[in-house]
Amino acid sequence: MSRVSVGRPENPVKKTKPSVEPFLPLTPAAFQILVVLADGERHGYAIMREVTTRTLGGMRLGPGTLYGAISRLLADGLIEEGGEQFDPELGESRRRYYRLTTLGRRVAVAQARHLYELVRLARSKRLIGEEAV
Amino acid sequence: MLTLSDRLYRLLLRLYPPSFRRRFGTEMALVFQDRRRQEQRLGGRRGLLALMDANFGRYRHDRAT
Numbered sequence: 001m002s003r004v005s006v007g008r009p010e011n012p013v014k015k016t017k018p019s020v021e022p023f024l025p026l027t028p029a030a031f032q033i034l035v036v037l038a039d040g041e042r043h044g045y046a047i048m049r050e051v052t053t054r055t056l057g058g059m060r061l062g063p064g065t066l067y068g069a070i071s072r073l074l075a076d077g078l079i080e081e082g083g084e085q086f087d088p089e090l091g092e093s094r095r096r097y098y099r100l101t102t103l104g105r106r107v108a109v110a111q112a113r114h115l116y117e118l119v120r121l122a123r124s125k126r127l128i129g130e131e132a133v
Numbered sequence: 134m135l136t137l138s139d140r141l142y143r144l145l146l147r148l149y150p151p152s153f154r155r156r157f158g159t160e161m162a163l164v165f166q167d168r169r170r171q172e173q174r175l176g177g178r179r180g181l182l183a184l185m186d187a188n189f190g191r192y193r194h195d196r197a198t
């Protein structure tokens with residue numbers, strides 16, 4: 001005769017996502033780095049180059065600013081290290097790659113939404129757009 | 134090949150706290166070299182000077198806040 005267990009169903013542990021609020025607002029450099037990494041992992045120089053290109057030269061990160069921001073983003077768990085690889089464009093030295101974490105992506109999305117709302121507000125006040133003088 | 138500015142930048146890296154330098158110093162020196170090559174290709178010395186500049190001030194500011 002087989003016994004059937006009729007105990008209480010397992011109570012699934014509900015995992016709560018960490019809030020993005022403590023990380024907001026991001027500094028401009030940190031936000032730009034997360035935006036670059038949204039496309040995939042990059043090494044430091046590639047991040048620097050892409051930020052300069054995307055901002056049309058408006059933001060030029062030096063190594064100190066770049067790695068100061070990377071250090072904080074790593075400590076906050078918004079990015080993580082990938083492996084070390086060669087970049088054929090840049091010669092013989094191996095480069096350390098960085099990538100976005102799930103939390104980092106959520107924080108970047110939250111900051112982008114916040115900026116989007118600000119832009120909408122500025123448009124509605126005719127501060128920017130075709131109506132602006 | 135390391136240029137004078139590369140060597141100078143490596144010396145300046147000593148101004149950073151040891152733990153930060155151990156963790157990021159090699160990468161920063163490489164990034165500086167990459168950027169210096171790019172600035173040289175574009176033919177500007179001003180960009181090179183700007184590159185050496187205020188990174189230190191900005192870093193100290195970030196650490197202090």
